[in-house]
Amino acid sequence: MSNKIVLGIIGAGRIGKLHAENVVNNFVDVKVKAIADMYADKIKDWATDLGIENVYADYHDILNDPEIDTVLICSSTNTHSPISIEAANAGKNIFCEKPIDYDLERISAALDAVKKAGVKYQVGFNRRFDHNFSKVCDLVKEGKIGDPHIIKVTSRDPEPPSPEYAKVSGGMFLDMTIHDFDMVRYLSGSEVVEVYANAAVLVDPAIGEAGDVDTALITLKFANGAIGVIDNSRRAAYGYDQRVEVFGSKGGVTVSNDTPSSAILSTADGVFAEKPKYFFLERYKDSFVEELRQFFQAIKDDTPTPVQGIDGLKPVIIAIAAKKSYEEGRPVKITE
Amino acid sequence: MSNKIVLGIIGAGRIGKLHAENVVNNFVDVKVKAIADMYADKIKDWATDLGIENVYADYHDILNDPEIDTVLICSSTNTHSPISIEAANAGKNIFCEKPIDYDLERISAALDAVKKAGVKYQVGFNRRFDHNFSKVCDLVKEGKIGDPHIIKVTSRDPEPPSPEYAKVSGGMFLDMTIHDFDMVRYLSGSEVVEVYANAAVLVDPAIGEAGDVDTALITLKFANGAIGVIDNSRRAAYGYDQRVEVFGSKGGVTVSNDTPSSAILSTADGVFAEKPKYFFLERYKDSFVEELRQFFQAIKDDTPTPVQGIDGLKPVIIAIAAKKSYEEGRPVKITE
């Protein structure tokens, strides 16, 4: 029992609650000692039912608890980098939800603090732990497709955000495509060196009025010579569309969407299959457990976490370049 | 909190442990108060980690606890019917692993006791709660395929049992096909009235020497006029093969196997997909949770359980008829 990880969770919104439940239900050697949320009162019953003893309104109560060695940062995005710094300074291992920040300097400051403290740091790019995408990555790493030549990511949401949200989201590239920028790095095993964003407002004019786009094709060049393309839409009528393809010198690998069942109904009207799983929580359910499993394992084994600080920084750099490319109507080099 | 279900689990083998973990991790309003196993010492640590306070060597300690209102019977098959009777007499709601018994009279005795006690009783035919098969059943019930004409079940294991096990298993029809007999009743919404079993020893001669078969095609007639066929093999080289098809006056529905991922690899050597999920615990993982969810819901709502006592009896009757058909080389009517 003595080498149990003792966990504090900061932020009990949708994703904080999900992580809390996943930890309690899946990891007998991890104890959730405390959870902190501004609205502590509202989560009290839920936390008690789950067996979490301490519910704080102030996350400093977690950072100040010497028994807690590890924290999950699930608070609002603008607090990710400052809390990362505080937690690192307090010597906690850190799992931080994505994105670390929208500002490159603030991200660097957080990563510096982590480096200095020597604590573990993992960024919550959960899709890397999805059964489909991780299989693609494995096949690429095993050399099954040879050298990667073309990387393709299709990522379309089932419903657009409200124009209000679009206004404060940082824009589609930072808010939505950022997952895909992480995915192409993960699948190609290489860094993006140039980006060209072809984008449009086709789903909802109000998104355009809010200064954002809702449909995009982002072309990429990689350091290893490969080229890639991400296509995004804020609204696929048939649901959440999440597919990738990696094509290379020896072949290609694709993955398709997961569906609620494999049922195929054939009638006089046609042949019908199920639509993709609709929502990211449903589609990526197991990946949220798996990312924590590997995080906890890295702590126990004292090995590098599978998604490091740099992996939190790079997609933001690409997203900012994509935005610039769209605004200036030209390809933009990534010079770092 | 007062209307929490208080549960005792009888038997802590593979399936008993699975149910215990599933209850603890998924149902906040069900409390596992105790678990009983002949080898109580061996499961003590596991139970403690899971938060189960009481571990007994004698299951009567569970039956005698008035606070416990519900039991899961996960002990060895030959004890299912007598413990069902004892538990019913003690007024407990009962979830009993399949099969209730291999002996029709002993099953009837158990069901009589349940009826007399007026307790809930559910048999553990978990495959009914699988996402694929339940979808087929829903589509059939919704009339999408019209009147069922042909029911087809493919059910093949990844590995044959040892000849020793084959000898004591009651034979393939009672040990393996029994799931499929339940499945055809579930999918057809009708009762089997005649069975013809065409079987052979093709996988392992030692199974034949043990008096059993390992490959079979069982043809069925249903009360509603439909006809059906189950094909079984004790060994599919590519893994666990679990598919069904229901064909009717307005069309047909099929389901295929689940795979670990949807990855398709194309190379000069061909196009490769993943093999089916290999093992029943992996393939039917979610169904074990879902059957308990519906059991607990039936208790709370005081509605009939989704798999009743009669559903435990009927497949055994069919299996016995199939065995007779095979031995006598002729179709056998089911007269009840």
Add this chain to the structure above:
Amino acid sequence: MSNKIVLGIIGAGRIGKLHAENVVNNFVDVKVKAIADMYADKIKDWATDLGIENVYADYHDILNDPEIDTVLICSSTNTHSPISIEAANAGKNIFCEKPIDYDLERISAALDAVKKAGVKYQVGFNRRFDHNFSKVCDLVKEGKIGDPHIIKVTSRDPEPPSPEYAKVSGGMFLDMTIHDFDMVRYLSGSEVVEVYANAAVLVDPAIGEAGDVDTALITLKFANGAIGVIDNSRRAAYGYDQRVEVFGSKGGVTVSNDTPSSAILSTADGVFAEKPKYFFLERYKDSFVEELRQFFQAIKDDTPTPVQGIDGLKPVIIAIAAKKSYEEGRPVKITE
């Protein structure tokens, strides 16, 4: 030019015309010299357009032409065996549409005449030459699935015959399942030794009143120990359903239906694919060319034809046994 095959076609109904067009359009080294049909006048224009010089009302004009070395018998079923005998006696190589006859003695007489004359004889079981089924057969022969254990054939028509036709067709087993009896012999590489037919009238009561069935599951035992099942329906609402599966000691192989296109449409209403190709002429289009190609090749190379006389006899024997099995409600052994 001297070693061109010179062909006469007997019967210019749907299948006779199809063969004529296929020969003219695909085989430059085969000359269609004449076609005979009772209604010669009606096919004159069609024949001229196709470049066939001679149109006869009496097929003896073909048999008496010494330049014609090969005949296709495409006349009505009851004339297949007598014309086979006459053509064999006239020394012609013969391609005869299926079935040779419904009467075993008449078939034997025809095969005897062929044997005595030493001419080539091929029966028109075109499905053996289908791209899907021949691929399955190749994989089985190459040992990819090991020893065959279970053979499954699904064969469902898009529309039932008229009750009038059902009355004179010889019954579903001889009229429709006969193709599938040929298919299981082809795929298993073994002979059927026992058959049990489970059949029903579920599509059209008028078919039942005409003394026939319209839905069936026919279970089979093979000489090599394998077991098999054919499922038939006279009406699949979604169209022509033609699939097979061969399962064996090292794995299994399946084929699915051909569709007009591979288009998958995904909308808010679901995911839609195309229905199977609807009609046998469309579905098996290429197989009708391929069976002739191999027939002509066997003549040129003086090698055995790919579907011999015995292959025309055996399915009729099985069909008769299936009918008996259905009528007597018991498995029937095939003793020849």
Add this chain to the structure above:
Amino acid sequence: MSNKIVLGIIGAGRIGKLHAENVVNNFVDVKVKAIADMYADKIKDWATDLGIENVYADYHDILNDPEIDTVLICSSTNTHSPISIEAANAGKNIFCEKPIDYDLERISAALDAVKKAGVKYQVGFNRRFDHNFSKVCDLVKEGKIGDPHIIKVTSRDPEPPSPEYAKVSGGMFLDMTIHDFDMVRYLSGSEVVEVYANAAVLVDPAIGEAGDVDTALITLKFANGAIGVIDNSRRAAYGYDQRVEVFGSKGGVTVSNDTPSSAILSTADGVFAEKPKYFFLERYKDSFVEELRQFFQAIKDDTPTPVQGIDGLKPVIIAIAAKKSYEEGRPVKITE
């Protein structure tokens, strides 16, 4: 008989022969009266076997034959536009293989001549007549996917050309992608207004040394607001890869590759499907017949041909813009 189309074919290379055979074997109301080829001697026997009476070394013999009303121009690319002009001036209806020319002025001159002569003119973009792509186009036109938002074309060859060929081919965009530029116009129902080409030499360095590329992602903007991407490779290890996707406001439609059979083999080593049909003649076999069928129908009905002169011009304009985009590293507007 009097209204038969009388055809002359100019050029008897691979594609000229293919068209000749397709016409003879499929269209009874079209007479191939003559074929012209520089190497007339070499095709004499082939033409005779096919029943073509006249074989000329000089195509003017065809243009000068007043009975011939229609010509197929299948000669080498650099002769397409001058022969188009001569044939138009001779009053012949014209089917011209793609591309009309690599030079925009020469194309315009040819189209002007056609317009002046008032003859039918069709360009051989056969892929529009493929069963898969035409189905996608139909579904888009029927409004099934709503307004098109994203058009995606995957087009990969099984083998790269020789570097010698690459040198004289006009470059990959004019030689290979030109089909895809036609396809996106066909599928989107709109014109390309901007193109950005991201390309690389990843398949064969010798192609790069010859001044060409072998791998590309070409991003497009359409007049109707949609965006699109074409991905090309000169070598897919698994064969000829030809897929498209059109995504819009109401959903999306995809097509996958055709395969020689639908066989799926499952063994201990995995689940195997067939590779795509390998070669364009095999993959697009039926489309070559269908494009002629619609061409002949347009002549008979005096309706516009399905692929007009403008459809031959536009892809060349886009290809030239793509080349410029690649060379200058920036998006290029198409101003016509």
